[in-house]
Amino acid sequence: MISLEAVCRTYPGSERAAVSDVSLEVPAGEVCVLVGPSGCGKSTTLRMVNRLVEPDAGRVRLDGRDVRDIPPDSLRRGIGYAIQGVGLFPHWTVRENVGCVPGLLGWERGRVAGRVTELLELVGLDPERHASAYPSELSGGEAQRVGVARALAADPPVLLMDEPFGAVDPLTRERLQSEFAAIQRRLRKTVVFVTHDIDEAIRLGDSIAVMRDGRLVQHDRPERVLAYPADRFVLEFVGGERALRRLGLASVSEALGPVLEGWAPGASVSAGATMRDALTRILETGEPAVGVVDSDGRPIGSVSVEAIVERFGKPLS
Amino acid sequence: MASASGIAAGLLLPFATLRASRIQSGIGVPSLDALESWQALALLLLWLSLAALSIGRGRAGALSAARGLVASGAIVALVWLSGDAAARLGALVGGFARVSVGAGVWVGVVAAQAVVLASRRELRPGGLWSSAVSLAAPAGVLALLASGALDATGMAREYANQGPRFWAEAGWHLALSAASAGLAVLVGVPLGVLAFRRRSTAGPILALVGAVQTIPGLAMIGILVAPLAQLSHALPWLRSVGFGGLGWAPVVIALTLYALLPVVRNTYAGLRGVPPETVDAGIGMGMTPLQVLARVRLPMAAPVITSGLRTAGVQAIGNATLGAFAAAGTLGLFVFGGLAQQSADLMMVGSVAIVVLAVGFDAVLRAVQRVLWPAKGGVAP
Numbered sequence: 001m002i003s004l005e006a007v008c009r010t011y012p013g014s015e016r017a018a019v020s021d022v023s024l025e026v027p028a029g030e031v032c033v034l035v036g037p038s039g040c041g042k043s044t045t046l047r048m049v050n051r052l053v054e055p056d057a058g059r060v061r062l063d064g065r066d067v068r069d070i071p072p073d074s075l076r077r078g079i080g081y082a083i084q085g086v087g088l089f090p091h092w093t094v095r096e097n098v099g100c101v102p103g104l105l106g107w108e109r110g111r112v113a114g115r116v117t118e119l120l121e122l123v124g125l126d127p128e129r130h131a132s133a134y135p136s137e138l139s140g141g142e143a144q145r146v147g148v149a150r151a152l153a154a155d156p157p158v159l160l161m162d163e164p165f166g167a168v169d170p171l172t173r174e175r176l177q178s179e180f181a182a183i184q185r186r187l188r189k190t191v192v193f194v195t196h197d198i199d200e201a202i203r204l205g206d207s208i209a210v211m212r213d214g215r216l217v218q219h220d221r222p223e224r225v226l227a228y229p230a231d232r233f234v235l236e237f238v239g240g241e242r243a244l245r246r247l248g249l250a251s252v253s254e255a256l257g258p259v260l261e262g263w264a265p266g267a268s269v270s271a272g273a274t275m276r277d278a279l280t281r282i283l284e285t286g287e288p289a290v291g292v293v294d295s296d297g298r299p300i301g302s303v304s305v306e307a308i309v310e311r312f313g314k315p316l317s
Numbered sequence: 318m319a320s321a322s323g324i325a326a327g328l329l330l331p332f333a334t335l336r337a338s339r340i341q342s343g344i345g346v347p348s349l350d351a352l353e354s355w356q357a358l359a360l361l362l363l364w365l366s367l368a369a370l371s372i373g374r375g376r377a378g379a380l381s382a383a384r385g386l387v388a389s390g391a392i393v394a395l396v397w398l399s400g401d402a403a404a405r406l407g408a409l410v411g412g413f414a415r416v417s418v419g420a421g422v423w424v425g426v427v428a429a430q431a432v433v434l435a436s437r438r439e440l441r442p443g444g445l446w447s448s449a450v451s452l453a454a455p456a457g458v459l460a461l462l463a464s465g466a467l468d469a470t471g472m473a474r475e476y477a478n479q480g481p482r483f484w485a486e487a488g489w490h491l492a493l494s495a496a497s498a499g500l501a502v503l504v505g506v507p508l509g510v511l512a513f514r515r516r517s518t519a520g521p522i523l524a525l526v527g528a529v530q531t532i533p534g535l536a537m538i539g540i541l542v543a544p545l546a547q548l549s550h551a552l553p554w555l556r557s558v559g560f561g562g563l564g565w566a567p568v569v570i571a572l573t574l575y576a577l578l579p580v581v582r583n584t585y586a587g588l589r590g591v592p593p594e595t596v597d598a599g600i601g602m603g604m605t606p607l608q609v610l611a612r613v614r615l616p617m618a619a620p621v622i623t624s625g626l627r628t629a630g631v632q633a634i635g636n637a638t639l640g641a642f643a644a645a646g647t648l649g650l651f652v653f654g655g656l657a658q659q660s661a662d663l664m665m666v667g668s669v670a671i672v673v674l675a676v677g678f679d680a681v682l683r684a685v686q687r688v689l690w691p692a693k694g695g696v697a698p
Contacts, residue, residue: 052601077603087598091616101602150602160601 007058033205080151330421385436385450393457471662497572509584583625587618
């Protein structure tokens with residue numbers, strides 16, 4: 001668990017605090033996304049966790065231990081750190097980049113090599129093709145995968161990710177996001193993730209911390225941030241499509257009705273679909289409701305516009 | 318352009334200079350007298366074909382390579398023809414006659430070499446064609462030298478007069494330069510690192526190594542002679558290794574001091590040029606400051622530092638000529654000896670050898686850079 005207790009930080013030569021009085025808890029195994037416009041202090045907050053920035057006031061604890069009591073180098077070796085693609089060492093191969101922290105921890109060669117192969121496969125790269133490549137020979141998406149693999153290398157319980165998917169095209173970013181979500185479902189790391197992209201925050205966060213001018217404005221589950229924005233700033237930041245974005249977080253199973261009579265296989269969504277998917281399908285077919293099928297294609301129920309509207313109107317816990 | 322100057326030089330400037338003996342003043346021999354008519358015609362055709370190739374101003378690789386190779390051919394032809402002319406004219410006059418390479422040939426060679434360099438620029442660096450264009454003329458001239466076709470020229474006769482002494486001095490020249498460049502790296506890289514790590518020292522360090530450059534080479538050696546002589550007097554064991562006010566010691570020290578500037582400056586600039594994100598990643602993953610320096614900053618700055626070494630080495634090879642004034646030998650002996658004896662050929666023997674050494678050193682280090690850092694990112698050299 002990561003907890004920030006009323007941390008403040010003002011950079012020398014600056015009148016305004018970069019971070020002021022931020023308190024935040026990230027339970028073990030969860031992803032907390034720090035989101036906000038540039039200069040809001042989200043990166044500074046993230047960098048306090050591995051002591052790249054020291055708070056002027058307040059305290060950062062890792063599993064209850066004050067990080068100031070841990071020597072910075074060994075603290076950092078125990079925390080995965082991923083930044084935008086430029087953070088790869090250009091003079092090292094992919095293998096050397098990924099094996100960096102294990103090397104610093106003094107793992108023996110064979111173990112490092114095995115771990116590198118394992119990780120490249122985990123992030124969807126072919127070890128034979130990519131391990132000996134230099135970062136300049138990789139595409140943007142590949143470089144960012146390597147960045148994630150490098151952060152995971154020593155199997156740290158905590159990951160800090162500072163816009164790790166920032167420098168790629170939207171399509172690649174979406175793929176990297178869903179792959180990261182899948183990896184996270186398996187590994188259950190405690191993650192602090194910084195982005196300025198609200199969609200990325202909604203997609204990846206177990207909780208979202210919205211920051212503005214160094215202050216934490218709202219910290220809550222994504223659907224609650226969308227449903228109950230704390231103030232005008234959050235309302236504007238989450239954007240005009242916040243109802244649709246909320247639907248994108250809700251599963252059709254929450255609005256499941258009986259199996260339709262005379263149901264046609266084409267007009268259906270899978271059980272894992274979101275209400276947003278269902279609404280899209282409804283608009284495409286022109287019917288008031290679509291079927292819901294299980295993984296074998298058998299109908300298990302239906303979703304109607306009324307059911308979605310009704311579910312949407314219910315208060316969130 | 319190059320063809321025009323080549324032809325003009327051939328027509329207007331003497332192709333060879335004829336002296337009755339090595340120290341008498343010479344008379345110019347025009348191309349048409351020095352060469353047989355078919356030779357002059359062939360040379361003219363070579364220049365014209367080069368001109369024709371240059372009209373097709375395309376950047377196409379094949380055309381560039383052809384220009385470079387024909388120009389290389391012109392260089393080799395000019396050198397061979399002057400060897401041939403020297404043999405013929407020498408036999409004609411007989412006795413102690415000396416035939417030197419004339420101004421017409423030099424201008425022609427320079428013009429053709431300009432074409433070679435321009436064409437190499439248009440070719441992919443390190444590629445087959447680029448290497449072929451770079452090596453064609455040197456290989457041709459070497460082959461001519463080995464075949465004995467140039468033995469009758471004044472330079473070759475001076476070289477033969479010097480005998481093994483030439484190679485001893487050339488080796489010594491290279492040794493002094495290499496020792497200085499090596500010392501400059503040993504001292505300069507740590508100084509550059511210090512300037513980088515302690516920003517307050519950067520100003521003084523860079524100013525100091527810069528100030529050294531303003532001292533003229535001879536003055537520098539002169540300044541060193543007296544203190545070094547006293548030092549070797551106080552410590553007799555120094556004298557046993559040849560360390561003293563004269564000899565290799567003042568030369569190596571002076572050359573090292575000159576070579577410090579490019580090494581220190583490039584080390585400092587290279588370290589500063591490492592992107593902050595890369596350094597941040599290193600620190601964020603738990604590298605100690607020393608590990609960041611050794612594993613990230615220095616390796617990424619290495620191409621720039623090597624460029625500094627290249628400059629330092631070329632400079633040292635040029636400045637080592639001054640060794641002749643400090644009783645340290647070197648190829649400077651032939652340059653200054655030639656000047657003193659008014660023997661242009663002897664002077665040219667030394668000068669050409671120094672140029673070849675400098676260009677060769679530069680080419681070798683460039684090749685090393687290309688092999689080690691084939692644009693793998695890092696800081697571009």
